[in-house]
Amino acid sequence: MSTTNHINEQGYYGEYGGAFIPEMLYPNIAQLKENYLAILSEQSFQEEYQQLLRDYVGRPTPLYFAKRLSEKYNTNIYLKREDLCHTGAHKVNNTVGQILLAKRLGKKRIIAETGAGQHGVATATVCALMGMPCFVYMGEIDMKRQAPNVARMKMLGAEVIPSTSGSKTLKDATNDAIRDWINHPEETHYIIGSVVGPHPYPDMVARLQSIISQEIKLQLQEKENRTQPDHIIACVGGGSNAAGAFYHYLDEKEVNLIAVEAAGKGINSGESAATSQLGNNGIIHGSKTLLMQSKDGQITEPYSISAGLDYPGVGPMHAHLFSSKRAEFLSVTDDQAMQAGAELTKLEGIIPAIESAHALAALGQKKFQPDEVVVINLSGRGDKDLETYINYFDL
Amino acid sequence: MNRITHKLRENKKLLSIYFTAGYPQIDDTKTILEQLEKSGVDVVEIGLPFSDPLADGPTIQASSTQALKNGMTSEKLFEQLKDIRKSVSIPLIIMGYFNPMLQYGIEKFCQKCEEIGIDGLIIPDLPLEVYTEEYQEIFQQYGLQNIFLITPQTTEERIQQIDQVSEGFIYMVSSASITGSTNSFGEAQQAYFERIDQMQLQHPQIVGFGISNAETFQKATKFAKGAIIGSAFIKHLTENGTQHIDGFIKQIRM
Numbered sequence: 298m299s300t301t302n303h304i305n306e307q308g309y310y311g312e313y314g315g316a317f318i319p320e321m322l323y324p325n326i327a328q329l330k331e332n333y334l335a336i337l338s339e340q341s342f343q344e345e346y347q348q349l350l351r352d353y354v355g356r357p358t359p360l361y362f363a364k365r366l367s368e369k370y371n372t373n374i375y376l377k378r379e380d381l382c383h384t385g386a387h388k389v390n391n392t393v394g395q396i397l398l399a400k401r402l403g404k405k406r407i408i409a410e411t412g413a414g415q416h417g418v419a420t421a422t423v424c425a426l427m428g429m430p431c432f433v434y435m436g437e438i439d440m441k442r443q444a445p446n447v448a449r450m451k452m453l454g455a456e457v458i459p460s461t462s463g464s465k466t467l468k469d470a471t472n473d474a475i476r477d478w479i480n481h482p483e484e485t486h487y488i489i490g491s492v493v494g495p496h497p498y499p500d501m502v503a504r505l506q507s508i509i510s511q512e513i514k515l516q517l518q519e520k521e522n523r524t525q526p527d528h529i530i531a532c533v534g535g536g537s538n539a540a541g542a543f544y545h546y547l548d549e550k551e552v553n554l555i556a557v558e559a560a561g562k563g564i565n566s567g568e569s570a571a572t573s574q575l576g577n578n579g580i581i582h583g584s585k586t587l588l589m590q591s592k593d594g595q596i597t598e599p600y601s602i603s604a605g606l607d608y609p610g611v612g613p614m615h616a617h618l619f620s621s622k623r624a625e626f627l628s629v630t631d632d633q634a635m636q637a638g639a640e641l642t643k644l645e646g647i648i649p650a651i652e653s654a655h656a657l658a659a660l661g662q663k664k665f666q667p668d669e670v671v672v673i674n675l676s677g678r679g680d681k682d683l684e685t686y687i688n689y690f691d692l
Numbered sequence: 693m694n695r696i697t698h699k700l701r702e703n704k705k706l707l708s709i710y711f712t713a714g715y716p717q718i719d720d721t722k723t724i725l726e727q728l729e730k731s732g733v734d735v736v737e738i739g740l741p742f743s744d745p746l747a748d749g750p751t752i753q754a755s756s757t758q759a760l761k762n763g764m765t766s767e768k769l770f771e772q773l774k775d776i777r778k779s780v781s782i783p784l785i786i787m788g789y790f791n792p793m794l795q796y797g798i799e800k801f802c803q804k805c806e807e808i809g810i811d812g813l814i815i816p817d818l819p820l821e822v823y824t825e826e827y828q829e830i831f832q833q834y835g836l837q838n839i840f841l842i843t844p845q846t847t848e849e850r851i852q853q854i855d856q857v858s859e860g861f862i863y864m865v866s867s868a869s870i871t872g873s874t875n876s877f878g879e880a881q882q883a884y885f886e887r888i889d890q891m892q893l894q895h896p897q898i899v900g901f902g903i904s905n906a907e908t909f910q911k912a913t914k915f916a917k918g919a920i921i922g923s924a925f926i927k928h929l930t931e932n933g934t935q936h937i938d939g940f941i942k943q944i945r946m
Contacts, residue, residue, distance in 0.1 A: 594795030
């Protein structure tokens with residue numbers, strides 16, 4: 298039973314996952330499915346991937362013992378500093394891997410979706426690095442909310458295409474990227490930014506993010522003489538940073554996995570993105586998973602102050618971790634997250650992304666023992682969120 | 693015999709029309725169906741609108757968004773179609789994405805379709821493998837033909853597999869594109885149409901995507917049994933409401 302929390306051969310985590318795609322996408326998805334594991338384990342791929350993670354992304358990222366935060370919560374808190382990655386978040390781990398894969402599949406053109414713009418920036422960055430044309434779909438509303446990231450992508454040479462359909466946000470940008478792939482089936486690779494979408498994307502992205510927990514194990518061994526923390530905490534929108542932080546602990550039941558979703562203005566406020574609390578089984582972007590939807594099966598629009606967490610579904614791995622109770626799911630409101638972000642800034646001199654501030658806010662909801670080790674995945678830095686912080690705290 | 697099978701035996705090229713239920717007005721469904729039959733359309737695909745139609749271009753997306761705003765749901769559509777067999781006798785197919793059907797309950801959905809007299813379903817995001825493993829028996833129990841898509845990129849081996857599982861016809865997507873693309877059906881498409889024709893499949897093919905007028909209808913049906921018009925008809929509805937449907941159809945099949 299050692300592999301129960303990993304994907305099975307049919308592309309499912311328990312009852313979640315699969316590839317519910319139109320026939321137009323079948324050849325591309327089949328090609329990926331048949332090749333991704335072989336490519337990811339090729340020696341030349343691994344050498345190039347590891348070298349770029351080290352010299353370009355700046356890995357390994359530190360595992361930092363947060364002394365003053367630990368004192369405040371009377372436990373031992375380590376921060377996994379993904380915020381120190383090049384481009385400012387963990388997203389680049391995945392885009393570096395996928396662009397190397399795209400090259401090995403002979404693809405000449407890259408497309409991506411983005412919500413807050415972090416994945417779009419990470420994709421535009423590796424496209425610049427590899428000299429590949431890059432097209433990023435972004436909801437028209439998000440383009441206005443995240444103007445600096447739009448400028449960054451443009452400066453990096455990407456074309457940012459506004460999504461004007463539906464709710465004009467992340468889910469619609471994803472729809473438009475999929476439509477682009479249908480229209481350009483042969484030369485294009487679609488770099489999905491999270492552990493969502495049809496199989497094999499959730500597994501492929503989880504593997505490319507698994508470097509996070511791989512490093513945590515080694516670093517904890519050095520610092521605490523143990524490979525397992527008692528708790529790992531990560532925020533979940535689609536769930537890529539959580540998938541990476543949980544990956545090597547999925548089948549180590551001694552380690553408590555804590556996933557933190559965005560409750561927005563409150564679970565029952567009608568403005569929330571806490572999919573595990575508000576969603577039920579269905580199909581979104583080619584994957585069977587938990588999603589927020591109307592009684593009639595129309596996908597609803599989530600809300601969070603954090604643009605990286607307002608996705609109406611979660612990856613199928615997380616749906617499975619939730620339903621099997623392998624992971625504990627918490628939800629944190631906008632206010633709690635903003636306070637947690639301010640607290641980390643004051644105590645440790647680190648301004649976190651508002652996404653990551655949701656993971657930090659779990660400290661206020663859970664009581665940890667003085668001898669326990671808690672790892673919090675600090676998935677991104679707060680530079681991109683300064684305007685939100687300024688407005689919220691009237692700075 | 694299923695009305696689709698019966699229709700496919702007629703010695704003529706078939707014209708099929710797609711429209712989004714609940715568009716332009718919520719209660720237009722019945723009027724549109726009656727008009728289409730009167731104008732000589734052979735098969736109608738009734739689109740069940742979805743918030744996130746992955747395989748559709750801007751025209752059908754916009755009609756779906758509007759239809760949902762107008763209040764269209766599975767329940768509402770079934771209610772509108774309750775007595776449709778009193779006035780419409782051509783084959784009717786419901787085309788929609790899988791999630792709304794899943795939420796309604798697949799068996800309950802199929803049962804409703806049978807009660808009403810729906811002949812088939814087209815569900816672009818229900819893949820062949822999942823259909824055969826989980827749903828084929830239920831569809832067959834309620835006499836529903838499940839129509840599969842093939843594209844220019846579909847391998848010969850997979851086309852054969854699809855032909856084995858298909859009932860009625862095979863929906864042949866004209867080019868690598870979403871719905872509503874403009875298309876002149878050049879050499880590449882003609883070669884693809886001919887290649888599929890030469891495969892001598894058990895099931896006739898009806899071409900969809902990119903057909904908008906008499907010229908593209910004729911080119912699409914040179915080898916295939918028929919062709920489907922969607923976005924062009926939606927545009928007609930946008931401009932004319934339910935007026936002049938007969939004129940639109942007559943200019944396609946002159």
